[in-house]
Amino acid sequence: MKALVAVKRVVDANVKVRVKPDNSGVDLTNVKMSINPFDEIAVEEAVRLKEKGTVSEIVVVSIGPKESQEQIRSAMALGADRGILVEADDNQLGALEVAKILKGVVEQEQPQLILLGKQAIDDDSNQVGQMLGALLNAGQGTFASEVKVEGDKVQVTREIDGGLQTVELNLPAIITTDLRLNEPRYAALPNIMKARKKPLDTKTPADFGVTSTTNLKTVKVEPPAERKAGVQVKSVDELVDKLKNEAKVI
Amino acid sequence: MSILVLAEHDNKTLNGATLNVVAAAQKIGGDITVLVAGSGAQAVADAAAKVAGVSKVLLADNAAYANQLAENVAALVADLGKGYSHILAAATTNGKNILPRVAALLDVSMITDIIAVEGPKTFKRPIYAGNAIATVESSEAIVVATVRGTAFDPVASEGGSASVEAVAEVKDAGISKFINEEIVKSERPELAAARIVVSGGRGVGSGENYHKVLDPLADKLGAAQGASRAAVDAGFVPNDMQVGQTGKIVAPDLYIAVGISGAIQHLAGMKDSKVIVAINKDEEAPINAVADYWLVGDLNTVVPELVSKL
Numbered sequence: 001m002k003a004l005v006a007v008k009r010v011v012d013a014n015v016k017v018r019v020k021p022d023n024s025g026v027d028l029t030n031v032k033m034s035i036n037p038f039d040e041i042a043v044e045e046a047v048r049l050k051e052k053g054t055v056s057e058i059v060v061v062s063i064g065p066k067e068s069q070e071q072i073r074s075a076m077a078l079g080a081d082r083g084i085l086v087e088a089d090d091n092q093l094g095a096l097e098v099a100k101i102l103k104g105v106v107e108q109e110q111p112q113l114i115l116l117g118k119q120a121i122d123d124d125s126n127q128v129g130q131m132l133g134a135l136l137n138a139g140q141g142t143f144a145s146e147v148k149v150e151g152d153k154v155q156v157t158r159e160i161d162g163g164l165q166t167v168e169l170n171l172p173a174i175i176t177t178d179l180r181l182n183e184p185r186y187a188a189l190p191n192i193m194k195a196r197k198k199p200l201d202t203k204t205p206a207d208f209g210v211t212s213t214t215n216l217k218t219v220k221v222e223p224p225a226e227r228k229a230g231v232q233v234k235s236v237d238e239l240v241d242k243l244k245n246e247a248k249v250i
Numbered sequence: 251m252s253i254l255v256l257a258e259h260d261n262k263t264l265n266g267a268t269l270n271v272v273a274a275a276q277k278i279g280g281d282i283t284v285l286v287a288g289s290g291a292q293a294v295a296d297a298a299a300k301v302a303g304v305s306k307v308l309l310a311d312n313a314a315y316a317n318q319l320a321e322n323v324a325a326l327v328a329d330l331g332k333g334y335s336h337i338l339a340a341a342t343t344n345g346k347n348i349l350p351r352v353a354a355l356l357d358v359s360m361i362t363d364i365i366a367v368e369g370p371k372t373f374k375r376p377i378y379a380g381n382a383i384a385t386v387e388s389s390e391a392i393v394v395a396t397v398r399g400t401a402f403d404p405v406a407s408e409g410g411s412a413s414v415e416a417v418a419e420v421k422d423a424g425i426s427k428f429i430n431e432e433i434v435k436s437e438r439p440e441l442a443a444a445r446i447v448v449s450g451g452r453g454v455g456s457g458e459n460y461h462k463v464l465d466p467l468a469d470k471l472g473a474a475q476g477a478s479r480a481a482v483d484a485g486f487v488p489n490d491m492q493v494g495q496t497g498k499i500v501a502p503d504l505y506i507a508v509g510i511s512g513a514i515q516h517l518a519g520m521k522d523s524k525v526i527v528a529i530n531k532d533e534e535a536p537i538n539a540v541a542d543y544w545l546v547g548d549l550n551t552v553v554p555e556l557v558s559k560l
Contacts (some may be wrong), residue, residue, distance in 0.1 A: 047311065056461075090489045131354035135354055139423075161498070163431065215390050219387050223381075224383050232543075236555045236559055249504040
């Protein structure tokens with residue numbers, strides 16, 4: 001079966017971002033960009049399913065600026081077979097528009113498994129997979145920590161607030177990955193070289209009939225309230241005293 | 251304005267997170283209806299009817315909703331939600347699973363994790379792991395949003411007298427099936443709602459040591475227990491104890507971080523706590539930058555000493 005994996009180019013997880021002085025957004029000039037960590041887990045899961053013989057082809061799609069090619073190539077270096085870049089200004093697109101574009105890609109590619117990260121670490125929305133599920137009328141296994149394909153169904157163990165829940169979905173199905181699903185591999189140099197030769201198509205949102213922009217307007221972006229600087233205490237006695245008499249929390 | 255709130259529950263009791271969502275709904279203003287979708291959930295509907303500020307409770311009681319399968323519940327919420335100006339749910343895994351599906355069915359954009367209501371259609375929400383706060387304005391006819399519970403003080407669970415109406419309609423998409431659930435049992439308060447949280451990180455060394463060192467402290471303080479991702483990934487404790495960007499967001503009165511370095515992803519889940527205490531052997535640990543009090547020392551001796559002096 002075919003698997004489609006959606007990846008997003010985001011600021012690297014280890015970068016501490018700064019808000020622009022004019023409050024229009026965060027400053028991403030000269031900041032290291034990477035594949036969204038949850039999406040990397042989605043790629044890894046698809047590759048593992050291919051190694052098991054469940055999946056025969058992995059198509060990776062990214063929606064964003066031209067530079068998102070780098071993230072598609074990284075996914076190919078990890079084992080994806082082909083790439084689709086939908087070139088768009090992702091500041092103009094919300095999760096709904098992204099889901100609509102992905103719906104178009106799914107209709108064109110007809111994958112049985114659609115893997116996404118559970119959330120992007122920039123907008124922290126945690127919406128696209130669920131929205132795509134609704135648009136396709138497909139089942140969704142969100143926050144997946146285990147995926148088992150059996151015949152024309154997939155069992156997904158999900159991380160929920162109280163523990164774990166397992167659901168069974170008809171294929172085609174949407175799976176969004178949680179951190180514990182797997183440990184993504186590193187791309188070996190020969191695979192990085194090979195990835196350069198793998199096919200990569202470039203499309204536009206209009207190719208999938210999506211011309212709208214998001215109805216959510218970001219009015220301003222501010223830094224979070226600063227915490228007052230704390231103090232180092234030298235002993236347990238001092239700590240207990242501070243908690244009892246200064247902070248009055250115990 | 252009319253607001254539909256999706257109740258969070260386990261078919262027996264109404265989860266406290268719903269009270270925080272009703273509080274956010276009151277800030278928006280308007281009639282508040284709570285939808286209880288479940289199976290054998292009459293008691294939940296009765297509890298919801300008593301919640302202060304709620305004017306109506308809808309009870310959709312059917313086996314199709316027993317396990318909160320998103321495919322079924324979202325179809326119901328989208329259908330009922332058409333007549334409302336706002337559809338809200340708690341930003342729990344359940345709310346996050348269902349509401350985006352609702353929004354897409356209604357063909358509207360959605361707002362995740364609101365932390366402040368600036369106007370009926372304008373909200374604040376954290377982005378970049380809480381390193382920036384965005385003010386977002388929606389021009390959709392229906393505002394669909396999840397609410398960060400810790401950002402709104404819960405309304406009273408008693409004092410209301412809403413009517414309970416049954417919803418006859420059943421939405422069963424037939425594309426998903428519940429198999430089973432493993433719920434971690436605990437005598438301690440629920441992590442997201444606890445007044446005091448004691449969290450352990452990689453520094454505690456092992457699962458055995460986590461319990462040996464932190465259980466007595468949590469017991470003494472009546473605290474919930476949390477963990478950093480490192481402690482969860484190392485298998486010290488189950489994943490539902492994880493505090494952070496990808497785990498639970500907590501904002502207790504007192505957060506005690508033991509053996510946690512303080513990666514930005516962890517800070518995103520606890521930096522709105524009122525008082526933060528860090529106990530760490532590393533003087534340079536990033537957690538100290540957000541801590542109100544930090545103590546440099548070996549947690550294996552410091553924590554037992556702390557327990558004995560409380």
